[in-house]
Amino acid sequence: MTETPNPNIIDADTLTGEMRPIRRVVFGLGSNLGERFANLQGAVDALADTPNVWVTGVSPVYETDPVDCPDDAQPFLNAVVLADTTLSAHRLIDRALAIEDAFDRMRSKVKNAPRTLDVDLITVGDRRSDKPELRLPHPRAHERAFVLQPWADLEPDAEFPGLGPIADLLAKAGADGVTRRDDLELGFE
Ligand SMILES: Nc1ncnc2c1ncn2[C@@H]1O[C@H](COP(=O)(O)OP(=O)(O)OP(=O)(O)O)[C@@H](O)[C@H]1O
Numbered sequence: 001m002t003e004t005p006n007p008n009i010i011d012a013d014t015l016t017g018e019m020r021p022i023r024r025v026v027f028g029l030g031s032n033l034g035e036r037f038a039n040l041q042g043a044v045d046a047l048a049d050t051p052n053v054w055v056t057g058v059s060p061v062y063e064t065d066p067v068d069c070p071d072d073a074q075p076f077l078n079a080v081v082l083a084d085t086t087l088s089a090h091r092l093i094d095r096a097l098a099i100e101d102a103f104d105r106m107r108s109k110v111k112n113a114p115r116t117l118d119v120d121l122i123t124v125g126d127r128r129s130d131k132p133e134l135r136l137p138h139p140r141a142h143e144r145a146f147v148l149q150p151w152a153d154l155e156p157d158a159e160f161p162g163l164g165p166i167a168d169l170l171a172k173a174g175a176d177g178v179t180r181r182d183d184l185e186l187g188f189e
């Protein structure tokens with residue numbers, strides 16, 4: 001049976017241009033290969049240079065123990081970026097992947113192989129998606145202190161869609177292996 005679209009319900013992802021509402025995006029950044037801090041700063045700059053993406057906050061930088069990575073993995077630097085956007089979630093993921101490519105991200109068959117740059121979409125407003133190429137909210141972020149801690153620094157009262165306060169999720173995850181690097185500060189314009 002084909003579904004008849006309900007004309008009274010607007011799907012934000014079908015709208016174009018100025019009609020699209022502004023949504024809040026949380027990006028997670030990570031690097032454990034090469035010039036880690038420069039890679040994170042490059043990602044912030046690239047996001048800030050993206051048309052219709054307005055960066056509103058950049059977290060402190062954390063040095064973090066690798067989670068679910070190969071045994072010889074090096075520590076990561078992680079940070080979180082907040083932005084407002086009128087882009088669709090699909091456009092955002094395309095942009096995130098293009099930014100990773102610009103930093104010579106290798107796509108290995110090894111799970112969680114070392115990477116110069118990882119740009120994850122953690123949440124896009126209250127958008128939900130189960131497609132493999134676009135999972136929202138990010139399916140593992142709610143248990144990752146390396147995402148929750150920097151996000152909580154920016155927005156202590158934030159809610160993870162469907163799962164409650166990020167402060168509660170962070171308390172559950174624990175902050176072991178997540179160390180703030182006050183000597184490193186990401187800038188944004
Ligand atoms: N919310 C999301 N953020 C980033 N990539 C996503 C998301 N949902 C689905 N993907 C897809 O996942 C693929 C990227 O996988 P990748 O190898 O970078 O995962 P990862 O970042 O290493 O691992 P993890 O997803 O556990 O953080 C891309 O093809 C992308 O389309």
Ligand SMILES: Nc1nc2c(c(=O)[nH]1)N=C(CO)CN2
Pocket residue numbers: 029030031064065066067068069076078112118146
């Ligand atoms: N500490 C840390 N561990 C990870 C990270 C990361 O960014 N930081 N990213 C992963 C897959 O994206 C897997 N494990």
